[in-house]
Amino acid sequence: MRKNEKGALTPFHNAEELLKFFPELSKFAEIDFIQIVNIDSTNMEPKIWTKIAKTVIDNENKYDGFVITHGTDTMAYTASALSYALINVGKPIVMTGSQKPLEDIPSDAGTNLINSVSLVSKLPKGVFIVFGQKILQGNRTTKIYESSLDPFDSPIVEPVGTIQLEPEIKNKYVLNNKKIPVNLDFDPNIISFKTIPGLSNNSLMEFVPDCFHGIILEGYGPGNIPNSLMPFLQKAKKLDLPVIILSQCKSGVTKMHLYEVGQQALWGGAIPGGDMTIEAASTKLMWILAQTRDIKKIKKLFLTNIAGEMTVTNDK
Numbered sequence: 001m002r003k004n005e006k007g008a009l010t011p012f013h014n015a016e017e018l019l020k021f022f023p024e025l026s027k028f029a030e031i032d033f034i035q036i037v038n039i040d041s042t043n044m045e046p047k048i049w050t051k052i053a054k055t056v057i058d059n060e061n062k063y064d065g066f067v068i069t070h071g072t073d074t075m076a077y078t079a080s081a082l083s084y085a086l087i088n089v090g091k092p093i094v095m096t097g098s099q100k101p102l103e104d105i106p107s108d109a110g111t112n113l114i115n116s117v118s119l120v121s122k123l124p125k126g127v128f129i130v131f132g133q134k135i136l137q138g139n140r141t142t143k144i145y146e147s148s149l150d151p152f153d154s155p156i157v158e159p160v161g162t163i164q165l166e167p168e169i170k171n172k173y174v175l176n177n178k179k180i181p182v183n184l185d186f187d188p189n190i191i192s193f194k195t196i197p198g199l200s201n202n203s204l205m206e207f208v209p210d211c212f213h214g215i216i217l218e219g220y221g222p223g224n225i226p227n228s229l230m231p232f233l234q235k236a237k238k239l240d241l242p243v244i245i246l247s248q249c250k251s252g253v254t255k256m257h258l259y260e261v262g263q264q265a266l267w268g269g270a271i272p273g274g275d276m277t278i279e280a281a282s283t284k285l286m287w288i289l290a291q292t293r294d295i296k297k298i299k300k301l302f303l304t305n306i307a308g309e310m311t312v313t314n315d316k
Helices: 017-021 023-027 046-058 075-085 109-122 201-207 227-238 260-267 278-289 295-302
Strands: 066-069 092-096 126-131 134-137 161-163 167-169 190-194 214-219 243-247
Touching: 017 023, 017 109, 023 109, 046 075, 066 109, 075 092, 075 126, 075 278, 092 109, 109 126, 109 167, 190 201, 190 278, 201 227, 214 278, 227 260, 243 278, 278 295
Parallel strands: 066 092, 092 126, 190 214, 214 243
Antiparallel strands: 126 134, 134 161, 161 167
């Protein structure tokens, strides 16, 4: 980003200028630039994920790795989405950005970009976020700070590595070895709700018209859903409308068998999200819905570990 004449941050207009700001990048790699879009990441849309994925696939055999510069607000969503769309790509893909404009002094832009370019050839296949002092698995990442220079966290799994005086890579993706369908598209027609005291069945009925193809409901604790929402779940079940249950807790895991209020949601057709983040679960649901509307296939695919996005389901 850079500041406009009013002092507001707007998208940086030319990717090739990055090399002029940071000529030392050429010490680590031979670099080509492809400008895909030029937007504030707040305006990110699923159709752009498809465009990014196609660009990577079209160029997979030309490069040893890819670095994607991206705004921080939706970076974890894009990283999660790309982890599914690019599951069959055998090259490392690193996402990075900055919290401060690169023209500010000091700025974290140069450090993050240089670290990403120098690291990308050392990482295994998969989608990663390199930012601040962390090397994170993309679909395990969430943004937790709006102003820290280290804004991202991986609440369930340990970082892939850390960046101190030298980068240190520790962990690797837990990938599914089964054949994964190739799909670069996403169905954006889903909606997410956070359960709060007083959220009623009538409220959900009113705000979920026929145009939505899937729902994510963030429950209490291990995925507990109030009794008052059971009629909604039952209606969704009759309509073959997938309802994914996540935990509201930052490091939460759905263990819906523990409480009666969780068990009744499972009986009502809800699908547990295990230990997925909201970013990983929402993009996964969009990715699946672009392939099938069959509720049995949706459930089976959602409960399958595609790209290391989940390690715990606990509920069937």
